[in-house]
């Protein structure tokens with residue numbers, strides 16, 4: 247069976263890890279110390295590489311920023327030190343720079359840092375992302391449009407080893423004047439307001455006193471912040487997000503907000519009067535509506551009687567069909583450029 251596309255880089259990296267001699271068998275090249283048999287894998291939810299490393303004698307630690315079924319996640323990798331680090335090529339170059347820097351801060355002098363990913367993820371031009379203090383990377387393996395690169399750390403990387411040193415501040419204006427907004431590499435719409443998000447914000451009405459609001463896939467908190475600005479006294483907002491780093495940004499942008507690291511609305515106590523979402527549509531390079539379908543399926547269980555779900559997405563997507571399967575009432579409430587906002591509920595209000 248062909249594996250899902252996102253898993254191929256991990257399989258290729260696993261092949262390299264299986265092929266090389268077990269730890270301790272490598273000819274030591276003085277003055278580098280022999281590699282400790284510990285390995286850290288950053289940002290790879292697939293099991294292939296960690297399994298291959300474990301089978302070849304390494305004690306493996308994994309770190310993920312996104313909550314993934316059956317795995318822990320956190321905003322920053324554990325401190326180590328580790329004998330070597332493997333970094334799965336992330337989607338954004340800024341994030342690749344941040345992760346390789348974090349990798350270099352987790353190994354000693356002479357240790358290896360690997361980066362692996364697919365051609366369509368930018369692995370061919372990724373050598374520029376390695377931090378100062380590392381040697382020019384070499385390509386260990388090219389296979390199935392994927393590469394495994396490796397470098398050796400020579401000196402500590404330049405920035406302090408903390409998420410704070412990667413904070414990005416940029417003005418964001420959703421119609422009430424520019425705000426200083428905090429982002430980190432790899433968060434959605436880093437440094438800007440996404441046009442679909444802006445359209446959704448334009449549709450959020452003034453919320454009556456006491457409204458209970460849920461922002462599903464809250465990112466850095468921009469939709470919830472705009473909604474709260476229009477809300478009466480006592481409005482409670484819950485921000486649900488699966489990316490631990492986005493939630494750190496949201497905690498800085500909306501101090502005191504009710505943030506939940508999670509993946510499913512069904513796990514929330516509810517009830518909510520309004521659920522708003524600019525949901526994730528893409529997983530890797532393939533279009534994937536699974537999260538929207540799950541949100542729509544589970545929303546009635548946490549909506550108050552008369553509650554509504556408001557979703558923005560590209561107009562070409564079959565979101566109305568998905569909403570109509572669950573909700574008897576569904577309307578298009580905005581249409582701009584390539585985006586639409588739909589509102590769904592069980593009763594008229």
Ligand SMILES: C[S@@+](CC[C@H](N)C(=O)[O-])C[C@H]1O[C@@H](n2cnc3c(N)ncnc32)[C@H](O)[C@@H]1O
Nearest residue numbers: 434443463464465487488489508509524525526
């Ligand atoms: C299109 S972005 C929107 C972010 C933010 N609401 C905005 O408009 O700027 C979708 C967000 O949903 C998050 N996400 C993806 N799957 C999720 C899930 N199952 N549960 C919660 N959040 C999820 C992503 O990490 C991402 O931050």
